[in-house]
Amino acid sequence: MEAATLSSSSPNVAVNKPTLTPKSIIYQKFGNKACYKIEEVQEESSQNGFPGLAITQKCPSLFRCYLQLPEFSVVSQPCKKKKEAEQSAALMAIQKLGIDSLKSSLTVSDAAVELISRLSFIFSSEFLSSLHPLSSHLKAISYRQGELSGFVPVSVLIACDAKLGNLCRSIDARVESNPFLSIPLVMKAAARLTELLITLEEDLSIRRKNPYLSDAILALPCPRSDVTNEPLTEAVYIPFSLAKDVRSLSINLYQEGYYLDVIAKELDVVIASKVLISRTIGKASSESRLYYSASEPSNLDSVLVSHEANELSYSDSSFNVRASYMLGQHVYGNAILASVGYTWRGAELFNEDVSMRSYYRMLVARMPDGLYKLSRDSLLIADLPGLFTTKTNWRGSLPRDILCAFCRQHRLSEPVFDVVCNSNKSDHDSHGSCSNLSTEKLRTGVASKTRGALATIGPNSAKIESFSCGVKVFSKNHNLILESSRIDTFMKQGDAVQNASLRVLSFLNLYFKQPNMTIEELCLLGADCDIQCHSTCFMKEFSLCQLLHKVQQPSHLRGGHKLNTNHRDPSNVVSIFENKQWSIQGAACGSLPSNGSLVSISYSVILVSKSIQIREILEKSDEFEFEIGIGAVISCIEAAVLQLTAGQSVCFYLDMPQTELVLAATMDCEKVLSFLSSKSCFLEYSITVLRVTEPLEDRMEQALFSPPLSKQRLEFALRCIKEFSATSLIDFGCGSGSLLESLVDTPSSLEKIVGIDVSQKGLIRAAKVLNSKLDKLEAVMLTSNIQLAILYEGSITEFDSRLSGFDVGTCLEVIEHMEEDQACLFGDIALGLFCPRVLIVSTPNYEYNVILQRSNLASQEEDPDDKAKVQPCKFRNHDHKFEWTRQQFDHWATGLALKYNYSVEFGGVGGIQGVEPGFASQIAVFRRKQHEPVKDSGETTHTQSHYKTLWKWDATNSVGESGPCSVECN
Known part of the structure; x- marks a missing residue:
């Protein structure tokens, strides 16, 4: 696939939107709040084909599904299959909710006729007695006093009846983006029902021409006789003026009149019909909505606001940026966030407190990392991970679920996952020393370059499949916003989907941390994340985020605590490594x-x-x-x-x-x-x-080997160092410095030790341990010869001429964490440019995995999805990109030795020489055959300094010197 780039405009993408199943629609609306329970139904029959013989025969089992939703429950009819029962229950639920599960085929004229018919039914006596939120509203407005008695605000009809919304969308597609464009459509339809309804266009309300019979009204429970919680309900007042702070508000639901009249009074709106009611906001079971004034002309514009939010200034009339960001559409005037109204749960008025804490948690939930933090109930500790390893180790909501929730929060279409199944025959040929390894893989049946891989040994093994996944995110109008490339491959389809979702989330999270970035900066960010982003559409969908970024602090704090979500700004972070309180x-x-x-x-x-x-x-x-x-x-x-x-x-x-x-x-x-x-x-x-x-790899090794395999590898390296009387050593991929620490603790001829790694965290940890040990060196180990210790940050596939010609180089259990072609490149760089007298390389022996994974310890960590399957051996670590057999390792090492005039000997630890399946860790020891090394003619050998010095210790002053990054928490 070509490298991802960003276009400056969104192409006209034709999207074949798939028809969602009823169960998928329920998941979109309720998420994990929807609970399905299957019950097996046994039917017995006495009909056996022989009249007079009452021999009972057992019929095939049927299944009935109980679907529990936050507002109500349904029970399906008996079905032959469990999945059919679930879909049947879901279909019953969406029909009850008034959601159109199929793509509407109505013409505009047909939809207009259906809209009139629906209004006629809503204002019928039959509908009044039904269990529907609107019927409770109709009952409540009948108790209003004066000329407004019986008049229903049109905004209530739109907010409470999904079928009306669906029909309005069929008439005008723009309703999808601005639901209040439905108001003139409903008013126009009501005006056609002159014999049944009376409309007040100026007041945006409708009522029956002939009031309901008093007996029908009295037969219903009084809507104000019961309130689900305390009548004094907490809400949040969101002023449009940025000079005023968001504040808590108490609403007394026991005041006389319709509850919307109470909210209208708080908004300084004359009548309740001029109060607009938004869709629900927040979690699936929430009844939280924004209430704001229809008296603001901009809220009822027949066309969407033409200018982007980032073109608005703070002085723009009554634009409410905070409420707009929360709702995902433009809001003008003051707004109230409240959880009150009539629901499917019952006829009584539902109410629930919405605190300031709830408001801020809703804001946090609009951030990709905020959704993860909330799922872990840890806002000040947790952070969105940058890597998905295994489902077993993951904590909190899964990346796919977070991405779907993010799209719903921002009124986007559900993400589309494009999963491709790959065969091992598609493995790319490697370069350099690995040119023949792909042929070797096909012959031996060993897969590589697949994260979290499963592989099989044997030439006649079945074909190995792996999966890659791309993701597309569309707007509600089906314009493509962004697309992630299919890059990495995984042996499980689920892992491919989760990793692809996480890559998109990481990109979005970076943008939300810096929403004021230019299109050029967005292009660079997308290229770094392998995300193709159509910037015009992207900026349009997230334009409100840019404006809110400037004003999200309370006014008396603005200019104080700046955006620093993860405490990562090095200039502001208190160093925990040098802090005096650190103990x-x-x-x-x-x-x-x-x-x-x-x-x-x-x-x-x-x-x-x-x-x-x-x-x-x-x-x-x-x-x-x-x-x-x-x-x-x-x-x-x-x-x-x-x-x-x-x-x-x-x-x-x-x-x-x-x-x-x-x-x-x-x-x-x-x-x-x-x-x-x-x-x-x-x-x-x-x-x-x-x-x-x-980690599972360490536990497996410790369970079978004493001392642990990691310690045996260190002891092997220490023996080689003593044997060669080395005075200088370089550890490629030193990590947190376990080998270097052992060298400090062990008397040897070494005078200079150097470590290289790409992980700054690991190097900081190594620096702390080494600095402590070396500072005490003279007191505890007079025989030590170490005079200089340095830690460099950099990649071992890059050459730094300062480190050429060391006596010994080590690379213990590192290359398998690299892509296979990069591991081969390291071999060329190490022997062709660094040219140590001796190089020690260890890597797992894949053939030994079958023994390691027989232990109960490994089986306890199995993914539940795999327990029912017979699985081949896994790689030892989710981060291993490949694991070689002895033959493959021999092929790689022998080719390198011949190319650069080294001899090579093979050994290992964790096993017995000559006994199948060999050593658990296989080791190659390269020795240079002549004093002057054979330089790689394909590489330049002039002075190059690619590495950054992170820490240095010099015995001449016995002081450790740290680079600028060694004391930062970034």
Whole structure:
């Protein structure tokens, strides 16, 4: 696939929108709130073909489905299959809700006729007795006093009856973007029913010409006789003026009259029919809606506002940017966010408090990472991960569910997932030393270059399938907004979908952090994420985000706590590595966490003010679990946890994050807002590690080997170093420095040790450990010769001439984490340019996996989706891009040795030489045959410095020198 680029305009894309099943429609509206329960129905028959013989025969089983929704439940008819029963129940539910499950084939004229018919039915006596939200409204308005008695606001009809909305969309497609364009359509249809209805065009209301019979009204329960909760309901007042803050509001539902009259009074609107009611906002079961004035002419424009939101200024009449962003369409004038009204749940008036906290949580939910934070109920600790490893290790809502929820929040079409099944025969040929490995793969049946891969051994194995997935996101008008490329491949279709979803979410999250970026910057961001984005349509759909970004702080805080959602701004972050309050409590117990570990912590986040002595708990959890290395928590939290073992705790301070996150987390917004106005607040984090579950690969190895395989690899390398009397060593892919740490602890001839890695987190951790050990070197180890230790940040597939010609190079369990062609490139760079006298490379032996994965420990971690299947051996780690058999490893190493005039010997650890299936970790030891190495003629050898010095220790002054990034939590 071609590299993703961004076009400056949206092409006219023809979209064949698939017809959604009833169950899919229910999921769109209610998500996980919809609960399906299947009951088996046994029917017995005495008819056996022989009259007079009452022999009971058992008939085939039938299935009945119970569908429980937040507002009501339905029961399907018996069906032959479980899935048919579920679809039947879902169809019954959407029919009851008035949702059109099929793509409308009505012409405009037919829809207009149906609209008149629907209005006629709504105002019939038959409809009045039905269980429908509108029937309760009709009952309520009959109790109104004066000339407005019996008049129903048209906005109520549109908000409460989905069938009216569907018919209006068939007449005018623009209703999809602006539901209030339905008002003139409904008024026009009502005007045709002169014998049944009376319309007041100026007041936007309709009533029956002949009132309902009093007996019919009295037979219904009084709508104001019951309120589901306390009559004094909390709501949120959102003024259009940015000089005024969003505030809490109490609405008394026991006041005389129709409840919309009470809301109209709060909005300073003369009559309730001039109050517009939005669609529901927030979670699926929510009844939260925005109420605002139809007296504002712009709210009822027959055409959509032509200019983009980012062209609006703060002085533009009564444009309400905060309410507009929340609703996803332009709102003018003041607005009230409230959860009150008549529902399918019953005839009584439903009411539920909407607090300031609820308001800010709704704002957070419009952010991609906000949806993930809310799913984890952790706004100040959790962060949207950058990597999906396995479903078993993932915590919180899955990426696909988050992406679908994001699209619904922003009134976009459901994302379209394009999954392609690939065969192993499509593997690309590798380059250089790996040119023949693809042929080898086909012959041996081993798959590679597939994340989370499953593979089989044996030439006659069945064809291996892998999956790749692309994602397309469309607007409600079916204009293509963005498209992600199919890049990575996975052995499970579900993993491909989740990873593709996460890539789109990561791109959107980066944009939402900087919504004021230019089209050129958006182009660069899309190219980096392999996302093709049609910028005109994209900017149009998210234009309100740009404007809100400037005004989202309360007025008295504006200019104070800047947007810094994840505490990542290096200039503002308090360094937890040099902070005087940084101190670890408790004795070390067990191993430190590493990438792939599952860590369980308890934590509290407390708001602290420097100017006034206050401490307010914002968020706490007795147990919070996450995977290390995927970005599931904000970076400073992971950096701190990496220093702790089970039972240890730490307390440190961070600058204030985005104010909305703080207000969404706290239970007392007004109190916290008063503290934040001091502009001298910060957050105190207290963390205790409860337990550390090591990565599955490590646990499998530890269960079968003593000492653990990782320690055996280090001991193998140490023996080689002593044998060669090396004075200098370079560790390619040093990670958190386990080998370098062992070298410091072990007397040897080494005088200079160097580590290289791409992970800044791992290097910072290594620097801390090495600095501590080396500073104490003279006191505890007088025989050590180490004079210089350096850590570089960079890729081992790039050459840095400063590190050429070392005595020993090591690369232990690193190459399998690279793409196969990159691993082969490393071989060329290492032997052709770095040219150490000795190079030690270890990598997993794929043939040994069958033994490792027989253990019960491995089976306990199986994905539930795989338990019913007979699966071939997995790779040992989800991050392994390939794993080689002994023959493949031999082929790679021998080719390199011949090319660069090295000899190579093969060995390993975790097994017995000559006994099948060989060593668990296979090791190649390359030795240079002559003093002057054979340089790679294809590479330039002039001075090159690609690596950044992150940390340096020199024995001449016994002081560790840190680079600029070593003390930042970014």
